[in-house]
Amino acid sequence: MFSLILNGRKSHELHQWRNLLSPFLPPFANPFSSATTSDLTPEEDQKQKTFTVSYLINSLGLTPKLAESISTKANFTDKQNPDSVLKLLRSYGFTDPQISTIITTYPRFLVENPEKTLRAKLHFLKLNGASSSELTEIVSKVPKILGRRGHVSITSYFDYVKEILQDQDIKQTNRTRNVSVLRELGVPHKLLLNLLITKAKPVCGKERFEESVKKIIAMGFDPTSKKFVNALYVFYELSEKTIEEKVGVYKKLGFSVDEVWAIFKKWPYLLKYSEKKITQTFETLRECGLTEEEVRVVVKKYPECVGTSEEKIVSSVETFVKLGFTGEEALMIIKRHPQCIGLASDTVRSKIVFLVEEMGWSLKDVASTPIVLGCSLEKFILPRCNVIRALISRGLIGEVPAISSTLTSPKQRFLKYFVERHEEVLPELISIFNGDRFTVASRSNHQAFKCIM
Structure with a gap:
């Protein structure tokens, strides 16, 4: 099945995806040529983003980084529409x-007609009994309300949130009693909200709810974590007999009962899949070239792979081989960092192009340290690599360090060895590491270094 995959093409195919990196290149990199998918020229697009960042900082007091992040999702060169949005929200009492x-949460509101996207929803909530203080408190804590469509959906959502946030005495239905129990255990508001609006509604029962919570607590789940809520879904929805049957499926595949429950604690949805789906995933991984023991190791490391489609798993292996990795190296990547199975192929290609063609590491280097493929190119890989290239260009280090030293060392260690020790250019390195557009030369080295610690 995979004979063609495992005889894939070599690294010259990296050139086919050079254009994928253009939005992420640092200022001093050699840019790749690529056609923009927008009607705007790069200069016009940058002008809009610059205006948007400045507007958000001056109008709402946002930090430059947050304003920059929002500008990637919605930007403009005219303040008329965003002014209308802010004016409308302030008129309802929002700070x-x-x-x-x-x-x-919803940057698009800045560029859409506020009369159509905001006023109607806020006005409807007011008409249905929401006081001004309730409206501002609940909407600001759970902005997702404003993303709901339809009056019934908005009202129901608002009532659920209100029920969670209020501490006043209310009629003790199963739902409100169970919500109180979970709140006292420390389950966060946002997770309580998800429990209330789901179709399964595991907090609406009594005996089943109590039994499920007791089991989850006995297993040591942290009530403040999403895994606690996921485990509640599983125990509430599945009978004891069904759970035993699912555990039995994994036993047939070579896991011990203790191993199954250990994996369940990492990812509770492990028990929700059918026997057919579970065995199909195992078979697909074996067909990729993994041994039965290696498949079990992969599942222990990344149990989410059980729910991954056959096509997705095959596509992951194909992507690595097409990028020039040998079949053995592709399997090494999967075994060492199974999370790579869940990565989008375009994302993987962009990172490989940068790491190999721009930084000079070999495909073998990447295969031996595949965890780097799970790191953000823009937020994690580029800042560190930009520092390394700045050091090389200034003659402060002779060559690119090992990929593990650059991309897998803890932040403090990286700063110590590649930033802090170069005091003569420390402010500049800090600026590069932070991705700042301004210089920090006016600060003392100590003050400048503190800003990234």
Whole structure:
């Protein structure tokens, strides 16, 4: 099945994806040529983003980094529409910090007609009994309400959130009693909300709810984590007999009962899949070239792979081979960092192009340290690599260090060896590491270094 995959083409195919990196290149990199998918020229696009960042900083007091992040999702060169949005929200009593939360969640409101996207929803909530204080508190804490469509959906969502956030005495139905129990255990509001609006509604029962919570607590789940809620879904929805049957499927595949429950604690949805789906995933991984023991190791490391489609698994292996990795190296990547199975192929290609063609590491280097493929190119890989290339260009180090030293060492160790020790250019290195557009030469070295610690 995979004979063609494992005889894939070599690294010259990296050139086919050079254009994928263009949005992420650092200022001093050699840019690749690529056609923009927007009607705007790069200069016009940058002008819009610059205006948007400046507007958000001056109008809402956002940090430059947050404003920059929002500008990638919605930008403009005219303040008329965003002014209308801010004016509308303020007219309903929202404070600037609350507005910042809403805009961060839904940047598109800045470029859409506020009369159509906001006023109708806020007005409807007011008409249905929401006081001004309730409206601003609940909407700012759960902006997702404003993303709901339809009056019934908006009202139901609002009532659920209100029920969670309020501490006043209310009629003790199963749902409110169970919510109180979970709140006392420390389950966060946002997770309680998800429990209330799901179709399964595991908090609406009584005996099953109590039994499920007891089991979860006995297993040591942290009530503040999403895994606690996921485990509640599983125990509430599945009977004891069904759970035993699912555990039995994994036993047939070579796991011990203790191993199954250990994996369950990492990823509770492990028990939700059918026997057919579980065995199909195992068979697909074996057909890729993994031994039965290696498949079990992969599942222990990344149990989410059980829910991954056959096509996705095959595509992951194909992607690595097409990029020039040998079949053995592709399997090494999967075994050492199974999370790579879940990565989008375009994302993987972009990172490989940069790491190999721009930084000079070999495909073998990447295969031996595949965890780097799970790191963000823009937020993690580029800042560190930009520092390394700046050091090389200034003659402060002779060559690119090992990929493990650059991309897998803890932040403090990286700063110590590649930033802090070069005091003569320390402010510049800090600026590069932070991705700043301004210089920090006016600060003392100590103050400048503290800003990234």
